[in-house]
Amino acid sequence: GHPALTPFGTTVFAEMTALAQQHDAVNLGQGFPDSDGPPEMLEAACRAIHDGLNQYPPGPGMPVLREAIAEHQSRFYGLTVDPGSEVQVTVGATEAIASTILALVRPCDEVVVLEPYYDSYAATIALAGGVRRTSILRFPDFAVDEASLRAAFSERTSVVLLNSPHNPTGRVLSRADLELVAELAREHDAWVVCDEVYEHLTFDGVEHVPMATLPGMRDRTVTISSAGKTFSATGWKVGWLTGPAHVVAAVRQIKQFTTFAHSGPFQVGVATALALPTERYAELASTLQTRRDLLVDGLCSAGLDVSVPAGTYFAVADVAPLGGTDAMAFCRRMPEELGVAGVPVAAFHDDTEAARSLVRFAFCKQEGVLREAARRLTRRV
Ligand code: PMP
Numbered sequence: 064g065h066p067a068l069t070p071f072g073t074t075v076f077a078e079m080t081a082l083a084q085q086h087d088a089v090n091l092g093q094g095f096p097d098s099d100g101p102p103e104m105l106e107a108a109c110r111a112i113h114d115g116l117n118q119y120p121p122g123p124g125m126p127v128l129r130e131a132i133a134e135h136q137s138r139f140y141g142l143t144v145d146p147g148s149e150v151q152v153t154v155g156a157t158e159a160i161a162s163t164i165l166a167l168v169r170p171c172d173e174v175v176v177l178e179p180y181y182d183s184y185a186a187t188i189a190l191a192g193g194v195r196r197t198s199i200l201r202f203p204d205f206a207v208d209e210a211s212l213r214a215a216f217s218e219r220t221s222v223v224l225l226n227s228p229h230n231p232t233g234r235v236l237s238r239a240d241l242e243l244v245a246e247l248a249r250e251h252d253a254w255v256v257c258d259e260v261y262e263h264l265t266f267d268g269v270e271h272v273p274m275a276t277l278p279g280m281r282d283r284t285v286t287i288s289s290a291g292k293t294f295s296a297t298g299w300k301v302g303w304l305t306g307p308a309h310v311v312a313a314v315r316q317i318k319q320f321t322t323f324a325h326s327g328p329f330q331v332g333v334a335t336a337l338a339l340p341t342e343r344y345a346e347l348a349s350t351l352q353t354r355r356d357l358l359v360d361g362l363c364s365a366g367l368d369v370s371v372p373a374g375t376y377f378a379v380a381d382v383a384p385l386g387g388t389d390a391m392a393f394c395r396r397m398p399e400e401l402g403v404a405g406v407p408v409a410a411f412h413d414d415t416e417a418a419r420s421l422v423r424f425a426f427c428k429q430e431g432v433l434r435e436a437a438r439r440l441t442r443r444v
Pocket residue numbers: 094154155156157158181226230258260288289290291297300301302
């Protein structure tokens with residue numbers, strides 16, 4: 064394999080989903096919803112196929128989708144982006160992350176990330192020849208630690224790669240957190256790449272604040288999102304990024320030789336979904352909040368300490384009371400022994416000790432499924 068990727072092995076999501084299937088376990092590991100997104104979105108994609116939109120779309124993305132993305136940024140955040148030069152459609156947020164990092168990071172550049180981090184971050188930084196510098200968010204409140212964040216910056220920092228709402232902790236960065244990152248980024252003349260795939264999945268009235276809306280940050284921020292989370296269509300792999308035109312141009316230079324374009328009918332479907340009324344977005348979040356409460360209650364009933372997430376569709380619990388002092392080993396046994404699958408938070412860490420007995424559970428599942436998971440976890444204690 065590629066020498067830069069030797070340390071990374073198989074992604075934990077594929078491993079845990081395979082174990083869940085093998086043991087017929089309730090799969091709260093890999094994060095994907097078990098119900099379909101808006102019917103208008105599904106119908107629009109089917110119609111596009113029947114209407115013959117079955118050949119290569121433009122590399123930057125279909126105009127109808129780029130316009131819908133620009134309108135979304137304006138409607139929800141008051142951000143003005145030019146659909147022609149400041150929007151790029153990608154194959155999921157995963158490609159947006161990889162192509163942006165490859166565009167902005169030169170060998171030996173440093174990239175600051177909050178740890179735990181989504182697993183593709185470390186691998187793509189390594190592919191670009193960059194060096195990651197991390198600051199740890201610690202259970203149970205996962206607060207940003209100012210001193211360690213400051214210490215992660217140096218004169219070699221070229222990018223800060225942020226994620227809010229944050230996978231796997233469910234933390235939503237506050238305006239004060241973002242202001243601190245913005246100040247450090249300006250001081251070190253670094254780019255901020257902000258992965259906002261869970262932008263619409265926040266609870267209890269907590270508001271997602273895009274980094275690009277902070278004073279002076281629009282011109283040094285690349286914002287990434289995906290239809291997978293917002294519209295429960297992870298398998299469609301429609302993502303995008305918005306940012307200054309010269310960064311988008313650099314991403315396009317890379318993308319033309321990696322994937323060139325994303326499939327057209329799905330882009331049409333997502334354009335339709337993005338244009339849905341604001342109430343429909345809110346409904347998705349409130350359905351999910353009910354499911355969060357169900358899972359958190361279930362985990363608490365099983366005797367676990369849980370960090371209640373303000374966003375995303377994940378909750379982190381300490382499984383030490385179930386015998387999971389080594390969560391990695393525990394997650395490999397759990398599908399067979401308890402009939403439930405989760406993901407060890409250590410898989411998102413360099414410092415695996417910081418997450419020794421922590422497991423991430425996904426709650427983007429039907430209520431009956433979450434009740435069954437809670438029943439299985441509870442009967443064993
Ligand atoms: N970033 C984060 C934080 C994620 O959780 C995920 C998916 N779970 C992605 C990126 C990847 O998104 P996509 O499936 O659209 O590639």
